[in-house]
Each structure stands twice: as C-alpha cells, then as structure tokens.
Amino acid sequence: MLRDDETFPICCKEDTDSIIAHKVTEEITIGFFLKEGQIGAIYKRKLSADGKSLTAIFSGIDKENKPYFNVIEYSV
Numbered sequence: 001m002l003r004d005d006e007t008f009p010i011c012c013k014e015d016t017d018s019i020i021a022h023k024v025t026e027e028i029t030i031g032f033f034l035k036e037g038q039i040g041a042i043y044k045r046k047l048s049a050d051g052k053s054l055t056a057i058f059s060g061i062d063k064e065n066k067p068y069f070n071v072i073e074y075s076v
Helices: none
Strands: 007-009 018-023 028-035 038-047 053-061 067-075
Antiparallel strands (some): 007 018, 018 028, 028 038, 053 067
16 A cells, blocks of 8 residues: 555666555546656556556656656556
C-alpha cells in the first residue's frame, strides 16, 4: 500500500528506481517517478467510479532529454 509522500522502490523500469505518491481522492493518485533521487516524470492515475477502468497519465523527460506525454487506459 502506498502512503502519502513516502518514497517506495519499484523495479523493471530503467529510467526509474522509486516513486512518491499522494492520494488526492479514493479514485485519484498523483506522484513522481524518481531515479537516484531526482524527479524524472510526474503522473496522475484515476480509477473510474465503477472501478472498471484505470487511466494513467505520465509526463517527463526521456534519456535523450526529449519530453514525453503518455496516456494509458487499462480495463480492470
């Protein structure tokens, strides 16, 4: 379980080693992806009211120093 403003390690992403999350509402979480303590990307995650879909929005700078913006929707 993520707790507000605590850093948690994550795996399987070469550009990220931890995350800081903040719960805005029961459905919305925002936070930062970190690499060696530096913010590399921000995100917002929103669960639909019926709990059947999750939308994740990511924005940051890639390893080639180019900005990116991704929106992914998952069915849960």
